[in-house]
Amino acid sequence: MAALNSIPGEVHCAQDYEILARHFLSEADYAYIAGGCGRDSTLRANREAFDSVRLWPRLLRDVRHGHLASTLLGHALPHPIMLAPLAYQTLAHPQGEIDVARAAAATDSCLILSTLSGRSIEETMPHAGEARWFQLYFQADQAATLDLVRRAESAACQVLVVTLDTAIKLPSLGALRSGFSMPARVVAANLTNYRAPAQLALARGQSRIFQGAMAGAPNLDDLRWLLGQTRLPIVVKGVLHPEDALMLKAMGIAGLVVSNHGGRSLDGAPASLEVLPAIRAAVGPGYPLLLDSGVRSGTDIFRGLAAGANAVLVGRLQVYALAVAGALGVAHMLRLLREELEACMAQAGCATLADIGPQMIYRNKDEA
Template identity: 45%
Template structure:
């Protein structure tokens, strides 16, 4: 794989996460960058996630004592120093030899949870041994015996929650990967799976994505609410459904007793044309009416984005691609840099919005810029 040509940017000071994105694009092989940065289809939802967040504005509160802002909170029953967790992301050894071990160490240092992907490139046991709070993300596999085994291993490893991804009946059509004929290099594997279940992602077959072919063979497209009941009988871990956007689905999940939901469109990597996650959040919030925790992902790039999500009812957010940018640049210390940037931005945003702690962010009003024709109109949310 060729590297993207770039002038030496080692002397460039990085102030925010967008700077990390630019730097990471310079150092990663082009096919790996496409795998990380790309979305499905024509990438409309990928772009819409950012556009939706950018059109939201917060009404700050004044005359509030913000001399000591605290960002600590509780996420899925565990304490976190920020209302942030690291999202589940596969095959992180593509970005850095230490992969998930480095990202998990940075999350532990920051005092936030790290979510281990089913398709992580290090074993969940090794990632959990790094320390810190870990959650496990479960893809529903065709082989129920493997599902049961993964859940048992997550419990034995000390994972504190089970995030069940429900929006991947099959992998979205990611045209960048299809054009690149993307496949994993031999040294990067789905370490949580036995070799016979992991090898398909390495097999190039002309134009097409080996990862899509692999997941199509591995993932079960026929999962229903009955399967959720089956899973609840087989684990003591809190169940969280990741990939919920419709309020009717959210209401049903809360009625069935899930511990939480992740309002997510998979970072624009599944159904192209799906609603931006932040726009789905208010209706989901109203549907669950406090019956379960709400997390949000897809498009979070700043502390201001986190503040908007909190104000609209999220308990916290999952941070995805920015973690990978930091990992690509400097392993654990690059991820630490990304998390530090986000923490500083959130602290500043809360201070300037008049919020001394996470609970007070709920009182903020959020409005949307609804001026496609340039007229001066604002829409309350």
């Protein structure tokens, strides 16, 4: 079914877009978008982690001066809801990331455009608001990586987000069983002018994984090289371990995205929300941390902020809303999330983001 030109009456909360998207996507396309990796155990863990967190509201707090504003990496944020980098959004809507950028501009939201976007940097960024970041995958050809950085700089992107947790990707078994294959019309628009890397010839006894798929995986030297190529702050996405967080901070990385790639990296990894408090404890209170993977509501955003995040990335919800109603749907979804967060804050007794902290999470005596 083609996307609507209006907001459907069935949408009462942001997560309703996930339900409605089934009617606007083929079964196979929905399975690919909704799926994680392998048997989807980490995908399920993300949701279970949010659902398990109980909030501890306070009474008689004056929230009449309440707002969602903050600063992150030196930039003002009207609210802490950011659009996560998602690949191939033209799978859900012909305009793809262009419509997502329009929605971001209309709602004062930060867009993080994927290297694997279905619309290019040059096509998309003129439609975005001032808050625009670019997510970078290292390319096999270093010159191509550097060209992507220069294109992001030319498009006035404020931050580079380097994803490091998916050098190898295993598809969801659910997507495979549905018969999904990427349509020919859906391409990584940012990469079309780069030469595809030559296929490695493996010697007898070599592994398709270790010597094949992982041969071009980024390493510490690549990250050090990138730090020397741009003045843009670099944020690393895909961090789940406190020791990795400390190493990256010491290298000069400006911030981290605590993420398991929405359950699409290592199946069996912990939920992002579960490890966030330990990473916050490791890097200290002033270091920028963002949370990604599993967010479906304003209450989830509150939980992420209470667990230590400065801002939260919204992934699949944006593509569900895009499939249902294009730019209008994405903008509406973001407005709903913002109002859901405001309602949660008001009921919990928090007037500003600074009021949200670990003291807002209830733990019984067995968890203390």
